[in-house]
Amino acid sequence: MNDVVEAFLAATVRTAVPLGLAAFGELLVERAGLINIGLEGAILAGAFGALVGASAGVEMGFVGAAIAGLLVGVLFALCVIWIRADQIITGTALTLLSVGATGTLYRALYGSGGAALGIPTSEPLAIPGLSSLPVVGTALFAQPPITYFAYLIAPALAWWFRRTHAGLALRAIGERPEAAETAGIAVDRARVLAILTGGVLGGLAGGTLVLAQAGTFAEGMSSGRGFIAIAIVVLGRWTPHGVAAGALLFGAASALQYAFQAMGWNAPYQVFLVVPYLLTLAALAGAVGRARAPAALGRTLESRR
Amino acid sequence: MVVVAIAGAAALLLRAGGYPVGRGLAALWSGSFGSWYAFTSATLVRAVPLVLTGAAVAIAFRAGVLNIGAEGQLLVGAAAAAGVALSLETSGGFTPGLALALLAAALAGAMWAAVAALLRMRYGVLEVISTIMLNFVALHLVSYLVRGPLQEPTRVYPQSATIAEAFHLPRIPGAGRLHAGLILAIALAGAAGWALRNTAAGFRLVATGESPSAAASAGGIDVRGTTMRAFLMTGALAGLAGGVEVLGVTLALYENISPGYGYTAIAVALLARLDPWRVVATALLFGALEAGAGAMQRDAGVPSTLVSVIEAALILAVVAAQAFRSRRLPNDSAPDLRPVRT
Numbered sequence: 001m002n003d004v005v006e007a008f009l010a011a012t013v014r015t016a017v018p019l020g021l022a023a024f025g026e027l028l029v030e031r032a033g034l035i036n037i038g039l040e041g042a043i044l045a046g047a048f049g050a051l052v053g054a055s056a057g058v059e060m061g062f063v064g065a066a067i068a069g070l071l072v073g074v075l076f077a078l079c080v081i082w083i084r085a086d087q088i089i090t091g092t093a094l095t096l097l098s099v100g101a102t103g104t105l106y107r108a109l110y111g112s113g114g115a116a117l118g119i120p121t122s123e124p125l126a127i128p129g130l131s132s133l134p135v136v137g138t139a140l141f142a143q144p145p146i147t148y149f150a151y152l153i154a155p156a157l158a159w160w161f162r163r164t165h166a167g168l169a170l171r172a173i174g175e176r177p178e179a180a181e182t183a184g185i186a187v188d189r190a191r192v193l194a195i196l197t198g199g200v201l202g203g204l205a206g207g208t209l210v211l212a213q214a215g216t217f218a219e220g221m222s223s224g225r226g227f228i229a230i231a232i233v234v235l236g237r238w239t240p241h242g243v244a245a246g247a248l249l250f251g252a253a254s255a256l257q258y259a260f261q262a263m264g265w266n267a268p269y270q271v272f273l274v275v276p277y278l279l280t281l282a283a284l285a286g287a288v289g290r291a292r293a294p295a296a297l298g299r300t301l302e303s304r305r
Numbered sequence: 306m307v308v309v310a311i312a313g314a315a316a317l318l319l320r321a322g323g324y325p326v327g328r329g330l331a332a333l334w335s336g337s338f339g340s341w342y343a344f345t346s347a348t349l350v351r352a353v354p355l356v357l358t359g360a361a362v363a364i365a366f367r368a369g370v371l372n373i374g375a376e377g378q379l380l381v382g383a384a385a386a387a388g389v390a391l392s393l394e395t396s397g398g399f400t401p402g403l404a405l406a407l408l409a410a411a412l413a414g415a416m417w418a419a420v421a422a423l424l425r426m427r428y429g430v431l432e433v434i435s436t437i438m439l440n441f442v443a444l445h446l447v448s449y450l451v452r453g454p455l456q457e458p459t460r461v462y463p464q465s466a467t468i469a470e471a472f473h474l475p476r477i478p479g480a481g482r483l484h485a486g487l488i489l490a491i492a493l494a495g496a497a498g499w500a501l502r503n504t505a506a507g508f509r510l511v512a513t514g515e516s517p518s519a520a521a522s523a524g525g526i527d528v529r530g531t532t533m534r535a536f537l538m539t540g541a542l543a544g545l546a547g548g549v550e551v552l553g554v555t556l557a558l559y560e561n562i563s564p565g566y567g568y569t570a571i572a573v574a575l576l577a578r579l580d581p582w583r584v585v586a587t588a589l590l591f592g593a594l595e596a597g598a599g600a601m602q603r604d605a606g607v608p609s610t611l612v613s614v615i616e617a618a619l620i621l622a623v624v625a626a627q628a629f630r631s632r633r634l635p636n637d638s639a640p641d642l643r644p645v646r647t
Contacts, residue, residue: 035433037373037433037437079621079624079625083624083625083628083629084628085621085624085625085627085628086624086628088371088373088433089571089575089620089624090621090624092373092568092571092620093572093617093620093621093624094617094621096568096572096613096616096617096620097613097614097617097618097621099610099613100610100611100612100613100614100615100616100617101610101613101614102610103608103610103613104318104322104608104610104611104614106608107608107610108322108323108324108608219610224441227437227438227440227441228441230434230437231434231437231438234434268449268452268453270445270446270448270449271449273445274441274442274445274446277438277439277441277442278438278442280434280438281424281430281435281438281439284424284428284430284434284435285424285427285428285430286428297431
C-alpha cells in the first residue's frame, strides 16, 4: 500500500511541476490583465530549446529552454503591447508558429528519424533529512533541482504580490489599467516584463519535460499543457497558492490512473483525464463573486495616441 | 497578393532551412493545384471541413463570441455522426439515414457549444477558457468511445467499425475522393454570409458583436437571445464539419480524426475578415497549403510542419495589419477585428 501511495505522490509531483511552472508564468500575465494562449507555444519552444542546449550539458539545456520561452514572450509582447493586436488570436498564432517552427527545425537538425536520444538529464538531488521521511520523502524531496525551484515560486510570488511596490502595481494594472496609468505606473513596461517572465517560466516548463522527465524531445510534446496551465490559473483563482494547489490537483488526477491501474481497477482512464477540465469549469461557474478574474483580463488594449 | 506572400514566405523558409527551393515550391504546387487529382482529392477534400469550421468561427467572432472550441465541437459532431450511422446501420434507408447522421452531428456540436454559452450567460465564464476546456473533454470522449462503446468488433484498434455505404456522402463524379460535403459546405457558408448581410437576424448578430450595450439600448435587440443563437450556430456548423468528415472521408471514427481543423479555422476566418462567404476562398487556400505540404514532404523531403509556420505568419500579419489600420483612425473604439464593411 505504501508503495502505491508513494508512486502516486511521485507521479503527482512529476506531472504538477511543469504545469505549475507554466501556470505561475501565466498567473503573472493574467494579473497584468492579459491572457496569453500562446503559453502552449512557449512550453513547446522551451522543450526544443532544452534539446538544443542540452548538447552542452543539463544547465545549458535549461538556459536554452528559458531563451526559447523568452522568444515566444517577446513575440507576444511585440504583437499585443506594441502593435495592440488581439491577444487571443495572437496567442493562437504563436502556438501554431511554435508547433511549426519546432517541428521544422527538429526535422531539419536531427533528420526525420529523430535522434537526440540519450541527452543529459537532470539528476535527482536528495535533500538530506527530508528525503528520508517515510512515504513522502523520495516523492517530494529526492527530485531534480527544478522541482525545488517550483516549490519556491508560490510563496515568493505571494509575497511579491502583497508586499512589493511592483507586485501591487501589477495587480492594479490588471484591474484598472487606465487608473494605474494615471497613478504614474508605466503600464506597458510592467506588462512587457510580466509577459517576458511568463515566457521564461513557460520555457522552463518545457525544459523540465525534456531534461527532467522524458529525456528526449518529441514533436508536439507539450500536448495541451499550456491550456491546462491556463485552466489551473483559473482554478487557482488567480492566487499563487491557489495555482500551486491547482497544479497538484491536475497532477493527482492524472496520477490517479496509474494508481488505479496498480490497484487493478478497470475504469476507463479517460474518466480521470477529464476530471481536471470539468473541475475547472465547475470551479469557474461556482466561484463567481468569490474569485473574480482581473477586471481588464483579455480586453484588447486601447490604441496609443 | 496573399498567394505571392505565401510563395515568398515558403521560398524564404526553404532557403533558411537549406532545402532545395525550386523543388520544394514545385512540390507545394503540384500537390495542391498541379493536377486535377491533387486539386480535387487533396486540396478540396481538406478545404471542406475548413469551410464549415471557418464559417463557424466567423459567425461566432462577428457576434462577439470568441469560440476557440470549433475543434471540440467538430469532434463531438464526428462522434455523433458515427454513433448514429453505426447504430442505424441495420434499419433505415439511404437518404433519411445519412440526413439523420448529419443532423446528429450538427446537434451534438450545437449542444457542446451550448455548454459554453450557458457557462458564460449564467456564470460569466469566459468562453475562451471554457471552449478550450471542452476541446480536451471532447478529445478524451472520442478516445473513450473508440476504445469502448464504438470500438470495432475485433477490439484491437482504437477506431470504430467502418460505416455502412448507405451512410456515406456520395462522391462527386469525376473528382476522385471529393464528396458532396463540398456542396453542402459552400451552400451553408454562402447562406450564412448572405444572412449576415441581408437579414434582420444577421443585423442583430453583428450589432451585438460590435457593441452589446448599444445593440440593447439603441437597437432594442435581445442580446442574450442573439448571443445564444450565435453559440448554437457556430457549434452546429463545426459539429457538421465533423459529421461530414466522418461520412465523407474517414468513413469510421478515429481518435485523430482532425489534424486541428478547428484551430486552423481561426486563421481561415480571420483571413476572410470574418465573412463566411469569403471563408470559402480562404479555406481553399489553407486546404491547398496543407495538401501541398504533404507533397513537399514526400517529394522534396521538406518537413510538412513548415506550413504551420506560414499559417501562423499569415495570421499575425493579418491581425497586425488590422491593428495598425484601426490605430490610424481618430477616436476609434471599435474592436480590432474589423469585419468587411457591408
